[in-house]
Amino acid sequence: MNARVIPYLLIAPSLAFLAILFFVPLVQTVALAFQADGIWSTGNFTRMTGDLNFTDAVVNTFELVIIVVPLQLLLALAMAMMLQHLRGGRDIVLWIWSIPLGISDLAAGLVWLAILTDKGYLNTILVRLGVLSGPQSWLSYETPATLLAAIVVAELWRATAIVLVIVVAGVQLIPKEYGEAADVFGATPWQRFTRVTLPLLKPSIQTALILRTVLALEMFAIVLSIGGRNFPVLVSEAFNWQYTQQNFGVAAAYAVIVMGVSLAATLIYLWALRTPAAQR
Amino acid sequence: MRKLSALGSALLLAGLLSAGAAGTENLVLLSTQLRPIEEAQKMRNVILEDFRGNVDYVTEQPAQLSVRIKAEQQGGTHTIDVVGALHGELQPLVSLDALVPLDDLGRIATARGVPDTLMTLGKFGTAHQLYIPWMQATYIMVANKEALPYLSGGADINALTYEQLALWASAVQEKTGKRLLGFPAGPQGLMHRFFEGFLYPSYTGGVVVPFRSEAAETMWTQFASLWKAVNPNSTSYNFMQEPLLSGDVWIAFDHIARVLDALRQKPDQFVAFPAPAGPKGRGYMPVLAGLAVVKGAPDPNGATALIDYLTRPETQIATARSVGFFPVVKADLPADLDLGIKLGAGAIEKTQTAKDALTALLPIGLGQHGGEFDKVFTDTFQLIVLRGQKPRAVLERQAETLRRLMTETGAPCWLPDPPSTGPCQVQ
Numbered sequence: 001m002n003a004r005v006i007p008y009l010l011i012a013p014s015l016a017f018l019a020i021l022f023f024v025p026l027v028q029t030v031a032l033a034f035q036a037d038g039i040w041s042t043g044n045f046t047r048m049t050g051d052l053n054f055t056d057a058v059v060n061t062f063e064l065v066i067i068v069v070p071l072q073l074l075l076a077l078a079m080a081m082m083l084q085h086l087r088g089g090r091d092i093v094l095w096i097w098s099i100p101l102g103i104s105d106l107a108a109g110l111v112w113l114a115i116l117t118d119k120g121y122l123n124t125i126l127v128r129l130g131v132l133s134g135p136q137s138w139l140s141y142e143t144p145a146t147l148l149a150a151i152v153v154a155e156l157w158r159a160t161a162i163v164l165v166i167v168v169a170g171v172q173l174i175p176k177e178y179g180e181a182a183d184v185f186g187a188t189p190w191q192r193f194t195r196v197t198l199p200l201l202k203p204s205i206q207t208a209l210i211l212r213t214v215l216a217l218e219m220f221a222i223v224l225s226i227g228g229r230n231f232p233v234l235v236s237e238a239f240n241w242q243y244t245q246q247n248f249g250v251a252a253a254y255a256v257i258v259m260g261v262s263l264a265a266t267l268i269y270l271w272a273l274r275t276p277a278a279q280r
Numbered sequence: 281m282r283k284l285s286a287l288g289s290a291l292l293l294a295g296l297l298s299a300g301a302a303g304t305e306n307l308v309l310l311s312t313q314l315r316p317i318e319e320a321q322k323m324r325n326v327i328l329e330d331f332r333g334n335v336d337y338v339t340e341q342p343a344q345l346s347v348r349i350k351a352e353q354q355g356g357t358h359t360i361d362v363v364g365a366l367h368g369e370l371q372p373l374v375s376l377d378a379l380v381p382l383d384d385l386g387r388i389a390t391a392r393g394v395p396d397t398l399m400t401l402g403k404f405g406t407a408h409q410l411y412i413p414w415m416q417a418t419y420i421m422v423a424n425k426e427a428l429p430y431l432s433g434g435a436d437i438n439a440l441t442y443e444q445l446a447l448w449a450s451a452v453q454e455k456t457g458k459r460l461l462g463f464p465a466g467p468q469g470l471m472h473r474f475f476e477g478f479l480y481p482s483y484t485g486g487v488v489v490p491f492r493s494e495a496a497e498t499m500w501t502q503f504a505s506l507w508k509a510v511n512p513n514s515t516s517y518n519f520m521q522e523p524l525l526s527g528d529v530w531i532a533f534d535h536i537a538r539v540l541d542a543l544r545q546k547p548d549q550f551v552a553f554p555a556p557a558g559p560k561g562r563g564y565m566p567v568l569a570g571l572a573v574v575k576g577a578p579d580p581n582g583a584t585a586l587i588d589y590l591t592r593p594e595t596q597i598a599t600a601r602s603v604g605f606f607p608v609v610k611a612d613l614p615a616d617l618d619l620g621i622k623l624g625a626g627a628i629e630k631t632q633t634a635k636d637a638l639t640a641l642l643p644i645g646l647g648q649h650g651g652e653f654d655k656v657f658t659d660t661f662q663l664i665v666l667r668g669q670k671p672r673a674v675l676e677r678q679a680e681t682l683r684r685l686m687t688e689t690g691a692p693c694w695l696p697d698p699p700s701t702g703p704c705q706v707q
Binding site (some may be wrong): 041051052118119134139140141142224228229230238244245246247 | 343458465466467512513514515526648649650651652654655658659662663666
């Protein structure tokens with residue numbers, strides 16, 4: 001067979017798979033979002049924006065992304081740099097750090113719920129130490145700040161590892177010669193990090209940021225298990241409209257919003273962290 | 281997405297139909313109740329065990345029930361003998377003209393002591409008995425005995441008013457420093473039923489019609505003030521048995537099935553009693569499941585025999601014992617019956633026989649819009665009680681949503697709202 005055709009034949013099944021199970025539902029979802037009673041309209045979007053949880057969901061979602069993603073990147077960079085300087089046992093440390101990756105969102109959410117609930121581990125310890133006189137609520141609608149903090153901590157614990165893995169892979173690809181050259185010219189470790197390592201890590205950081213931001217916009221199980229109704233986000237609202245209210249149009253409208261925001265974020269990262277043609 | 285799921289259910293249906301066609305001589309009992317696997321197994325292995333014939337107990341999602349019956353009607357292939365479903369789920373089958381009149385069985389049921397109110401529901405306003413009441417449940421209050429000393433002197437726990445409940449809860453809060461009244465207002469909780477079947481009927485005598493009335497405004501103002509003594513974790517509670525058992529909550533309202541574990545595990549620690557009353561009476565929502573025979577059933581005689589069997593006092597007690605749904609017939613609970621179940625059954629009986637009892641049915645005829653109907657009530661609650669907005673403005677806005685919803689579905693009023701000719705409307 002023609003050697004030029006074979007590669008296309010080999011990728012054809014995966015393309016067909018994606019087209020059938022991704023592209024078709026996507027088009028259907030968009031169509032559903034812009035239809036009410038079979039007529040094209042923006043009625044679903046009006047209902048969505050008019051809903052009492054919409055503003056909260058938007059604010060909460062962006063709040064989480066803006067807090068969580070930069071923190072995760074900083075943590076992952078710091079952890080990757082520390083890992084570089086380990087002489088032995090690197091693999092074991094890396095392996096331990098990535099344990100949370102193997103745990104499902106929901107399980108992670110439930111673990112943190114068990115820690116932070118009224119009679120959870122945190123309150124038990126604080127009461128034993130005498131810091132608190134009785135159980136303190138952290139996750140109720142009366143304590144929005146600690147509720148947000150709890151979700152941020154849980155998400156940091158669960159998903160920093162994915163950024164770390166990408167960054168570590170990127171760091172290992174940087175040739176040692178660059179660092180050695182910088183040392184020869186008398187660069188401080190900080191200069192070496194900001195002038196040599198970071199620019200060379202840009203493609204990895206871009207990948208990590210896109211992945212993390214899109215996933216953070218879709219955050220659901222952790223938020224649901226820790227925050228429940230007290231902390232609506234875009235995806236949990238889509239879920240509620242789909243399954244509780246059974247209004248598929250409004251659910252689809254939420255899905256379209258999430259997709260639009262994810263797409264916009266991806267494009268912004270691609271543009272902001274592009275590698276100039278001269279450096280390629 | 282809708283199309284895909286429709287396609288999915290069509291395929292599933294085709295599968296079921298072909299399975300039925302290939303099938304056996306067994307009677308088929310299709311039920312929207314007792315769907316969880318443990319309950320379904322109890323039904324198959326315990327409750328149906330002493331029945332003469334063989335029964336295939338098949339469960340179905342409530343929304344799919346009328347779709348399936350309609351499909352069988354149109355296709356002319358009948359596989360189902362008996363349908364077991366809630367009152368509101370059986371109603372669409374009446375409009376499909378899919379149910380056989382069961383007047384003879386009705387007489388037997390009356391003789392077995394099924395109350396007239398329940399028998400009347402089973403007629404759907406016609407001259408014939410279209411379903412036989414099967415089993416029932418409702419929502420009750422449960423209190424930890426430690427809370428009882430704080431109940432003010434004049435109050436009878438079995439005839440509480442909402443005012444007395446508020447006083448009780450705030451007395452508990454004052455003395456213990458903790459907010460120990462709880463409601464199931466979590467994501468999977470049944471808080472909306474509290475508004476639809478208890479609070480609104482008790483204060484306004486209706487649900488939809490008086491939605492934005494002055495009585496409703498007073499009701500929300502008072503409920504918001506009662507909420508000051510409510511445990512703030514209530515917005516995470518789905519089943520009240522857990523906070524009751526852990527002691528986070530001393531006084532709770534919930535569906536009986538969702539507090540039964542607490543009553544069963546520590547029957548000495550808890551008391552069960554009817555929900556409170558308001559100015560218009562003691563609004564309560566019975567959850568009534570009925571059994572009906574489908575027109576064209578493969579084995580109509582077997583079907584009536586099965587209904588007769590399931591409504592016998594001893595089968596009803598076995599049902600209460602194994603799945604926590606309570607008898608509709610007069611059944612003397614045996615002495616060795618679980619104490620927790622006895623507590624629950626007692627609370628149900630006190631609710632039903634209360635002099636001021638005011639029956640509020642589960643919403644009927646809303647079809648797929650049931651969830652949005654519930655959301656009107658939970659949204660109103662969230663805005664007025666949790667976010668502290670003015671009741672009048674919120675009620676006006678939510679009334680608009682409710683009006684649109686009722687017009688869309690065209691559902692006529694159900695009890696306790698007065699009967700309507702067209703769709704039930706907010707006044």
